[in-house]
Amino acid sequence: MDKRIIPLIMCGGAGTRLRPASREVRPKQFLPLFGTRSTFQDTLLRVSDPSLFDRPVVITNAAYRFMVLEQLAEIGIEADVILEPMRRDSGPAIAAGAVFAQNRASEAIVLALAADHVVQDNAAFVAACREGLTAASAGRIVTFGVKPERPATEYGYINPGEAISGEVHAVARFVEKPDAVKASDYVNSGYLWNSGNFMFPAAVLLDEYRRVSVDAVTGAVNNAGRDLGFVTLEPEAFGAAKAISIDYAVMEKTSRAAVVPVSCGWSDVGS
Numbered sequence: 001m002d003k004r005i006i007p008l009i010m011c012g013g014a015g016t017r018l019r020p021a022s023r024e025v026r027p028k029q030f031l032p033l034f035g036t037r038s039t040f041q042d043t044l045l046r047v048s049d050p051s052l053f054d055r056p057v058v059i060t061n062a063a064y065r066f067m068v069l070e071q072l073a074e075i076g077i078e079a080d081v082i083l084e085p086m087r088r089d090s091g092p093a094i095a096a097g098a099v100f101a102q103n104r105a106s107e108a109i110v111l112a113l114a115a116d117h118v119v120q121d122n123a124a125f126v127a128a129c130r131e132g133l134t135a136a137s138a139g140r141i142v143t144f145g146v147k148p149e150r151p152a153t154e155y156g157y158i159n160p161g162e163a164i165s166g167e168v169h170a171v172a173r174f175v176e177k178p179d180a181v182k183a184s185d186y187v188n189s190g191y192l193w194n195s196g197n198f199m200f201p202a203a204v205l206l207d208e209y210r211r212v213s214v215d216a217v218t219g220a221v222n223n224a225g226r227d228l229g230f231v232t233l234e235p236e237a238f239g240a241a242k243a244i245s246i247d248y249a250v251m252e253k254t255s256r257a258a259v260v261p262v263s264c265g266w267s268d269v270g271s
Contacts, residue, residue, distance in 0.1 A: 003137060004054040005129065005199065006108050007047040008097035011040050011068065011115035012061040012084055028269055029115040030067050039269060040068075040115040041075050046122050047111065048077060052129065057082060057100055059093050065230055082224075085235035091249035092217050092241040094198070095209045096233060099221040102202040109136050111199045112246075120265025128262035132199050135168045140258040141200040141208070142168065143251065145192025147263040151183035155268070156194040156247075158259050159186075171257035174247070192259060195266055198246070208250045216241040 011029045029040045037045075047053045059082040060068050068081055082100060084093065094112045101108040111129065119125050125144075132142040145158045154177060161172035174194060178186060206214050220238035224231050242249075251257055 006054045006101045007056040008112045009058045082231045088243045090246045091244040095217040098202040108202040124264040132260040136199045144195045145259040146266045148187045157191040
């Protein structure tokens, strides 16, 4: 497999669940919470192997643009930085990243990652990316299902279905955050935590996004400006995009969802 993956790092959130450490002016993804680097920097370094990953794309709030540049420079990584004129949730952000990646390479495979997650075993995560790339290249939208360490009630779950290739399975269903009894049942039944990270062909994601309306996001990217090297989404078009999560917009409706199980010391830095 010689196709390289374009990482799309989403780091525009305000991190309000982690107050008072995380504040609107400097949210949690830019804080060195678990060492000398921020989780944003760790996320970028995790997908920096040039044999597998292409130049990353970062999508963030305009207020954080210089923080992003500063932290990129600290770890010696260059990226295309897209600025959202306003927050519209993960759906429009990922769709805009997909349009941008497809404009760069018509058959682009995109890996959408939250910038505030912790992964302790980078090698295991990269191995899961390699595993998922085959399915993504065949037109699947691949999510990463974390093997549960406990019956957590703070995460959604994925029920793996039939095997597709290797360790990759079709998604039988997604389930919302459960109560303690259901969480225990899910773990015992082989369900996986939903990490909220995805790999997909840009064209497939955008085709699925049409049920929401992809035109506003496409217009925001194709009419974007350039300011000091940043890509500035066209405000009127992006503002017309429905504010919706990628889960509701695509993942819970598509028949093309797949899941690759991974055990990599993952956690979502929440409250």
